[in-house]
Amino acid sequence: MRQQSGQPPVTALRFLRWFCPPALYEGIEGDLLEQFEIDRAAVGHRIARRRFTWQVLRFFRPGILLRNKISYTLTPASMIQNYGKVMLRVLWKQKTQSAIHIFGLTMGLAFALMTGIFVDQELRVNNSLRDVDRLYMAETTTTDGAFWHPFLSPAPLAAVVTEQYPSLFEGYYRYWDKMITVSREDQHFRIQSLIGDSTLISFLGLPVLHGDVVKPFRDTRSMVVTRTTALRFFNRTDVIGEILTLSGESGDNKRYDYTITAVLDDLPRNSITDLLDMNAQIFLCLQKNDVYKLNDPGKWESGVMVSYLKLRTGAMRSDAERAIAKIMQTQTPESLRKLIVSLNPLRTYYLEANDGRVRKLIYTVSAIAVFILVLAVINFINITIGSALGRLREIGVRKAIGSRRGQLITQFLSESMALSIGAFLLALVVYMLARPYASDVLGIALPALGELSIKFTGVMLLLTLTVGLLAGAYPAFLLSSYNAVESLRNKASSLKAGGGLSRSLVAMQFILAIGVFAFSIVITRQVAFFLQKDLGYNKDYVLTISSVPRRWSEEGVRTMEAARLEFLALPMVKNISLSWEIPAGNYGNQLQFYRQGVEEDKAVDMPMLMTDEHFADTYGIPMKEGTFLADEQHTWHLGDLVVNESAGKTLGVGVGDKVRIKGDTVVFTVAGIIKDFHFFSLHENVKPMAFLHTRGTKAFRHFSIKLEAGDMAGAVAAVEAKWRQVFPDDPFVYAFMDQELAKLYKNEIRLKKASNLATGLMLVIVFTGVFGMVSLAVSKRTKEMGIRKVLGASVDSIILLMSKPYLILIGLACAVATPLAYYFSIQWLQAFTYRLPPAWWCFVLPVVAILTLTLLLVAARSLRTASANPTRALRYE
Amino acid sequence: MSKEYLGEFEELVLTMVGVLGEEAYGNAIVTAIKDRLDRESNLSAVHVTLYRLEDKGLVKSAMGGVTNARGGRRKRIFNITNAGLSMLRTMKEARMDLWKLIPQLDITAA
Numbered sequence: 009m010r011q012q013s014g015q016p017p018v019t020a021l022r023f024l025r026w027f028c029p030p031a032l033y034e035g036i037e038g039d040l041l042e043q044f045e046i047d048r049a050a051v052g053h054r055i056a057r058r059r060f061t062w063q064v065l066r067f068f069r070p071g072i073l074l075r076n077k078i079s080y081t082l083t084p085a086s087m088i089q090n091y092g093k094v095m096l097r098v099l100w101k102q103k104t105q106s107a108i109h110i111f112g113l114t115m116g117l118a119f120a121l122m123t124g125i126f127v128d129q130e131l132r133v134n135n136s137l138r139d140v141d142r143l144y145m146a147e148t149t150t151t152d153g154a155f156w157h158p159f160l161s162p163a164p165l166a167a168v169v170t171e172q173y174p175s176l177f178e179g180y181y182r183y184w185d186k187m188i189t190v191s192r193e194d195q196h197f198r199i200q201s202l203i204g205d206s207t208l209i210s211f212l213g214l215p216v217l218h219g220d221v222v223k224p225f226r227d228t229r230s231m232v233v234t235r236t237t238a239l240r241f242f243n244r245t246d247v248i249g250e251i252l253t254l255s256g257e258s259g260d261n262k263r264y265d266y267t268i269t270a271v272l273d274d275l276p277r278n279s280i281t282d283l284l285d286m287n288a289q290i291f292l293c294l295q296k297n298d299v300y301k302l303n304d305p306g307k308w309e310s311g312v313m314v315s316y317l318k319l320r321t322g323a324m325r326s327d328a329e330r331a332i333a334k335i336m337q338t339q340t341p342e343s344l345r346k347l348i349v350s351l352n353p354l355r356t357y358y359l360e361a362n363d364g365r366v367r368k369l370i371y372t373v374s375a376i377a378v379f380i381l382v383l384a385v386i387n388f389i390n391i392t393i394g395s396a397l398g399r400l401r402e403i404g405v406r407k408a409i410g411s412r413r414g415q416l417i418t419q420f421l422s423e424s425m426a427l428s429i430g431a432f433l434l435a436l437v438v439y440m441l442a443r444p445y446a447s448d449v450l451g452i453a454l455p456a457l458g459e460l461s462i463k464f465t466g467v468m469l470l471l472t473l474t475v476g477l478l479a480g481a482y483p484a485f486l487l488s489s490y491n492a493v494e495s496l497r498n499k500a501s502s503l504k505a506g507g508g509l510s511r512s513l514v515a516m517q518f519i520l521a522i523g524v525f526a527f528s529i530v531i532t533r534q535v536a537f538f539l540q541k542d543l544g545y546n547k548d549y550v551l552t553i554s555s556v557p558r559r560w561s562e563e564g565v566r567t568m569e570a571a572r573l574e575f576l577a578l579p580m581v582k583n584i585s586l587s588w589e590i591p592a593g594n595y596g597n598q599l600q601f602y603r604q605g606v607e608e609d610k611a612v613d614m615p616m617l618m619t620d621e622h623f624a625d626t627y628g629i630p631m632k633e634g635t636f637l638a639d640e641q642h643t644w645h646l647g648d649l650v651v652n653e654s655a656g657k658t659l660g661v662g663v664g665d666k667v668r669i670k671g672d673t674v675v676f677t678v679a680g681i682i683k684d685f686h687f688f689s690l691h692e693n694v695k696p697m698a699f700l701h702t703r704g705t706k707a708f709r710h711f712s713i714k715l716e717a718g719d720m721a722g723a724v725a726a727v728e729a730k731w732r733q734v735f736p737d738d739p740f741v742y743a744f745m746d747q748e749l750a751k752l753y754k755n756e757i758r759l760k761k762a763s764n765l766a767t768g769l770m771l772v773i774v775f776t777g778v779f780g781m782v783s784l785a786v787s788k789r790t791k792e793m794g795i796r797k798v799l800g801a802s803v804d805s806i807i808l809l810m811s812k813p814y815l816i817l818i819g820l821a822c823a824v825a826t827p828l829a830y831y832f833s834i835q836w837l838q839a840f841t842y843r844l845p846p847a848w849w850c851f852v853l854p855v856v857a858i859l860t861l862t863l864l865l866v867a868a869r870s871l872r873t874a875s876a877n878p879t880r881a882l883r884y885e
Numbered sequence: 886m887s888k889e890y891l892g893e894f895e896e897l898v899l900t901m902v903g904v905l906g907e908e909a910y911g912n913a914i915v916t917a918i919k920d921r922l923d924r925e926s927n928l929s930a931v932h933v934t935l936y937r938l939e940d941k942g943l944v945k946s947a948m949g950g951v952t953n954a955r956g957g958r959r960k961r962i963f964n965i966t967n968a969g970l971s972m973l974r975t976m977k978e979a980r981m982d983l984w985k986l987i988p989q990l991d992i993t994a995a
């Protein structure tokens with residue numbers, strides 16, 4: 009009847025069928041076809057087809073479409089309601105198991121959330137700087153391998169290279185950092201400052217709250233402060249034109265008034281103002297400074313600065329480095345030619361600095377977070393597989409009344425998704441409660457829940473759904489695959505498929521738990537080693553005061569020596585030393601020393617520490633030979649010098665030998681050789697070092713006070729009271745030496761805390777998981793136990809039988825985990841020059857602990873059933 | 886009944902369902918509106934209106950018998966219900982009441 013050409017457009021019809029509610033479809037299609045036939049007769053085939061399509065499109069309207077929705081949702085609504093009801097019933101029926109997997113997921117997600125925030129914050133360091141992709145730090149190494157702080161480069165370099173190669177470089181910022189005592193009326197604080205180029209704000213794009221953005225450094229006494237500083241002194245942020253008094257370093261205790269010209273918002277973490285965690289809060293201008301004794305940054309002899317350079321858009325880093333190398337080779341004095349200055353991109357500087365320590369920390373912590381999530385997911389899968397028996401009948405019924413496999417899969421998946429979203433909500437609560445503690449562990453301020461960015465929450469939600477999908481996928485596909493008849497008959501044989509997987513997943517849990525446990529022991533031991541190792545000096549009961557007024561003159565030194573005697577008179581004080589350095593890695597000067605008579609070229613770079621003669625006694629560092637600068641027999645002379653053992657060896661000098669500094673005419677006499685001690689962190693070897701007397705250098709920063717063991721708080725209070733009396737215009741800023749040392753190992757301590765916490769969490773998750781599985785096994789094998797008992801099995805043999813599978817699993821896990829943990833521990837320890845090689849028990853202890861706990865758990869869970877009257881077991885359902 | 890309100894097009898379609906009796910289905914209504922009132926109406930609009938009237942209980946529908954003409958598709962035949970009839974009557978009366986008021990005004994005005 010129909011002709012090939014007489015057909016209405018197929019696409020239009022298909023479209024209509026797609027959107028049209030089935031109930032209405034026939035009537036509408038019929039009307040359309042009728043009209044089409046009329047049209048075809050009246051206006052011809054082509055126009056009729058076009059009209060038909062147009063008519064179909066006009067049916068695509070709310071009045072039709074919405075009817076669709078109503079008619080569709082009616083059936084699933086009750087179905088979904090049923091899914092929800094069944095899910096809650098199952099959860100309720102197996103309270104222990106449900107609690108276990110919700111708890112595991114909650115902990116895993118909470119840990120992942122914190123780790124995620126930590127990683128996110130670490131990755132965002134430096135990102136807020138203007139044009140961060142074109143910003144570079146000038147990093148210096150030496151051709152002869154001599155030690156050099158990489159972040160210091162020759163002072164004029166950045167300016168010279170920018171001036172000579174304007175096509176490559178757009179600008180630069182350099183600074184010297186300084187701790188300055190800042191006062192207003194009777195408020196005194198020691199504040200970290202940067203004295204740098206006037207380009208500060210425009211170059212780095214720092215956020216300005218008030219004041220002059222373009223030219224903040226108008227005259228010699230202008231200063232820029234951060235919001236924190238403003239609030240500290242004035243309790244408000246709009247403090248433009250206000251005056252703060254800064255201490256100088258001239259030795260006459262003179263103070264200088266500075267006018268605030270701009271207030272910066274609190275600075276996001278970055279590797280410029282926050283390099284080496286100094287977190288600078290006030291900014292002065294280098295070029296207009298007449299207060300601080302700074303070298304002229306335009307002269308090559310002036311020493312070194314921290315320098316940052318910005319490349320022009322499109323300029324190549326390699327070209328820029330070549331330009332720098334050219335200047336370093338042709339325009340610098342001879343002594344600087346051995347330096348190689350390269351450009352380190354600021355985008356990645358924070359992560360990659362110190363051999364990528366932060367990046368490694370991020371990797372390790374993320375891996376641990378993933379492990380914990382994996383453990384939680386495994387619990388979920390295992391318990392679902394284990395309790396599948398109870399749900400087989402439900403599946404059978406659903407299948408029998410016409411449920412398709414896809415629907416069952418959807419049901420199980422949405423169940424696990426709903427659970428993981430629930431767990432996520434709980435994790436948010438846990439996060440809220442654990443925030444203060446976690447902030448401490450990770451060493452960053454974790455934001456409150458409300459402050460989390462939408463993007464971050466989205467990512468976390470996505471992770472949650474992924475976890476739900478992973479956790480639910482296997483059970484969903486497994487359970488839905490059972491034959492309806494077998495499921496209804498509740499045949500246990502059909503469940504065998506899940507057993508093998510379940511066991512291998514538990515094995516994996518054991519592997520991860522044992523591995524992380526062992527690794528965490530290694531880390532803990534190494535950190536303890538750092539903090540307890542004999543450093544060559546005694547750090548106990550040493551109080552360091554860093555706010556010593558910088559009166560750097562002969563008279564200033566005399567004042568300090570007088571003050572020293574006043575403190576020494578306090579009953580709790582054993583000894584006290586005035587010095588520039590304390591043994592926590594930071595030193596002031598690096599000079600090149602050589603033995604007189606040796607060629608100048610053979611000079612060795614070494615840190616030159618400035619201390620008084622009490623330094624060795626205060627820190628309990630023994631002498632190898634001679635005197636430490638001065639004692640009763642030996643009075644100090646200007647040319648006296650002390651070196652450490654390494655320096656003695658390197659320079660080939662003994663007591664009485666003459667030593668010179670390259671480029672200087674002064675001849676020093678070695679007055680003593682001090683035993684080597686760890687001035688730097690234990691990441692590094694002991695370096696050659698030299699000591700000069702503060703009386704000669706007329707520069708100092710610290711008092712180190714050795715206290716008697718006993719009431720520390722009382723002693724500190726006494727010292728502070730004395731301080732107020734001696735230095736009324738200077739704040740009392742102090743720390744104990746072990747606190748200063750702990751700063752050196754900040755990352756390691758963070759990792760230690762995180763890994764210990766993770767180990768605890770993992771053990772809890774694993775054991776709750778094992779507990780859940782044992783409970784299931786016991787309830788499934790109750791009858792079997794009864795029969796065994798009737799036939800004469802003892803309680804012991806039954807418990808052994810129940811624990812056998814776990815013994816095998818732990819054995820396997822041990823065989824896999826131990827070598828892995830050993831390998832990663834060795835890798836991690838590589839980064840430290842001084843390390844504690846992992847002992848055998850580091851790897852045995854986790855295995856033994858896990859084995860014991862598992863056995864206890866199995867025994868405890870099966871004992872009741874095993875020791876009960878077998879008749880009861882046999883009557884068990 | 887007074888709570889219910891019918892739009893102009895709804896009233897027109899409802900009336901047409903009453904007029905056409907056993908032959909009231911989508912296309913027929915469009916054609917009838919065209920023939921009797923010389924007014925173009927769209928098939929989809931008529932359908933949507935019919936379903937809405939059905940929701941309100943003013944018409945009811947059933948599938949008609951098979952024919953050859955429509956590619957074998959059955960027609961959805963609409964029938965006016967008692968509620969529909971009384972609705973039409975109420976509306977007509979209300980309008981007549983109002984209408985009666987207009988000539989008086991016209992007379993005084995003229």
